[in-house]
Amino acid sequence: MSNIHAPNRNTPLAMELKESIRQDGPMTVQSYMGRCLWDPRHGYYRSQRVFGAQGDFITSAEISQVFGELIGVWAGVIWRNVLGAPKTVTLAEYGPGRGTMMRDALRASRVVPGFADAARVHLVEASETLIEAQRATLSDFSDRVTWGADLDGFDPPAIIFANEFLDAWPAAQWVKTDEGWRIRGVGLDITGELQFTDLDGDCPRDAFEALLPDAQLGAVIEAQRLDQLASTLKRLSERGPVVLLLIDYGYTAAAAGDTLQAVRNHVYESPLASPGEADLTVHVNFYDLASALHRAGLDLDGPVTQAEFLGAVGIIERASRLMSANPQRAAEIEAGVARLLAPNGMGGRFKVLAARSRGLPSLPGFRDPAADEPPGQARDAGR
Template sequence: MFRSPAAAAASALLRRLGPRVSGGGGGASTHRRFAPPVSTSILSRYSSAPTSSPSPPPPPPPPPSDAAADGDNRAESGEPGSSLSITIDRSGLYNPPEHSHEPSSDSELVKHLKSIIKFRSGPISVAEYMEEVLTNPQSGFYINRDVFGTSGDFITSPEVSQMFGEMTGVWAMCLWEQMGQPEKVNLIELGPGRGTLLADLLRGSSKFVNFTKALNINLVECSPTLQKVQYNTLKCEDEPIGDKTRTVSKLCGAPVHWHASLEQKASRGWCEKMPTASLLFLSKRCGWASSEELEKVEHIEVCPKAMEITEQIADRISSDGGGALIIDYGKDGIVSDSLQAIRKHKFVHILDNPGSADLSAYVDFASIRHSAKEASDDISVHGPMTQSQFLGSLGINFRVEALLQNCATDEQAESLRTGYWRLVGDGEAPFWEGPDDQTPIGMGTRYLAMAIVNKKQGTPVPFE
């Protein structure tokens, strides 16, 4: 019977792959093969002879492997006492790493981060790492606990002294007057912490009834734990309104609303702006810098989220009026190598037990200025100026003198002087006589202040 080339190839392949069995015993040896693991119907398709012209004879099969040849030689030699042997080549099999059933010491957040990296088959960005570490819904740093104050991990300006919130209130009231004293105005704080700044602002402005009566308070906070803290700090209560309820701050009677993220209320309702590729933000940031500035740094830190939020704020101010006040530590230029982690008021490695320390970086105020200006031609950007200049121009020096005169104890007076220095001073406090490790450090020049306002309202105080 003639066989097609395909049948010949299949036969040769089966001869190479099929295991050999050499049968021995007391008599002559026999050479047997296991039935190939291919169904008869499939083999018949390959071995059926053509009806037209015969095919040329098939080429000789390739020589068997050494191990298989040895098996055949033993079988055909007829040596008495030869035993059965099966040879299998496992060199091509994949050997997975040994699986351990020992419990892992990784935290749930670390396991989550590893799973993201494994799923992507590659690294995640620093921005993504920070977002997971700080705001992961289950294990994020800010999500399940109060991290502020001396008993927490770090202290913010509002926690240092009530005067910070009071001076911010002065700025807000001045801007409200420049807006024409509207009967309704949204007061929005991003990342309100414990709610301390807003509480001090409302107490300080409580005598200006028309201003507090116009307020509609909105807090952008993703942490359920901190939302509860803010609720208590602002002395909130839930009031029934028909079939619904609303939350009101008893400090001023203004309604209070919480939002998990910054949202933009347009004519079509609430919506969020979708993020853009980080590479585009890097390209944009480099375009804003001079060649001399770029030559001085080896790498550049870019915060796409900050640029996006700035664009949203500028867009909103352009259409609805109002202004934004931004106060944080940072630089008025390219930021490089500022990422840091803080736990219990001490610096730690950014990869040390993710979720247990705060991660932060300098604010690029130049980037904020350019982002706002590109978003709209109807806004103006002012500053930055140092926090010391900002608070001093608004009257913090007069305020601290008035508070000192009303102090009942020396401890209260010392606390006021210390808080004042931390807000406006530079470096170690010269008046400090306590333990060296508790010397107040001034943040007045490290922190900067910037304002974004609608051009129709003029220049905001104290940026004239």
């Protein structure tokens, strides 16, 4: 994916945001990101065709069917060996895109005896446009799929998937200025165009100074509301056993930096360039995520890299069988798997973390934490 410098465009949402700023003053980066993605009329996920070659980005499930198939078999093993093969189990997915991963997972899960009969699918989705796409993708399984917008709107026991879900959660930012740490926001420059600015308001300045005493002017600290996900899983666990598998791009060591980025038509641009018409994301801080989940009383496995996880659950073996059965597609299958495992690409930049209700055994696909190396520097984790 290439980078370009694109001038700000007067999209319909850009004009609304400018008028709002003129009337009410600058908004926080978190509010700006939320409006760009979820504005009722002009938000990116309300209207854009976001996935696939004709969209703005391609997920792992869109690259290779092997990805979703392995997730489905993994879920079947969890149902049988970790949850004890309950009569019914909810397969929930947060932010299921077009439904591609769930479709491939359901097809492959039939190899685990009894699992297909036990599974009930619940998709957590707020976009009506994407729900229609999911209905079409999952038409073969329509008798057991439900939808909802609430993170806990289903019953345990449950196995929950979240693939490239948290990267779209709006993040708050703070910036180091001559006056110390301040909230980072979006306002207007002297020509009336959108620009980043700093805002008055409550700011944990002492904590930031203690965390980064040598921070340079312009340094940015970024944080998502990961406690919201943790509290949701805690509530679900109080109703029954829960397992979460979360896959996203990000870093595993505590760090600071501005990771807000925009992608339109597979090309990077300024997050201010095309409000409502570009995909805005941030890198997930897996250190903060693991801490929030642990505080909520959940046991954890990982994080590991996507390459490590997929390798542990048999991606090479599965791809080899698929290539033997479909020799005319062998090159395509091999290329897709190579992309998923690339150490300097998706294989290393994407991380996998699992959370489970207290008392459940460790999950397959994760190395022994005792064997981990001490955390190093956070690597660049661009999509």
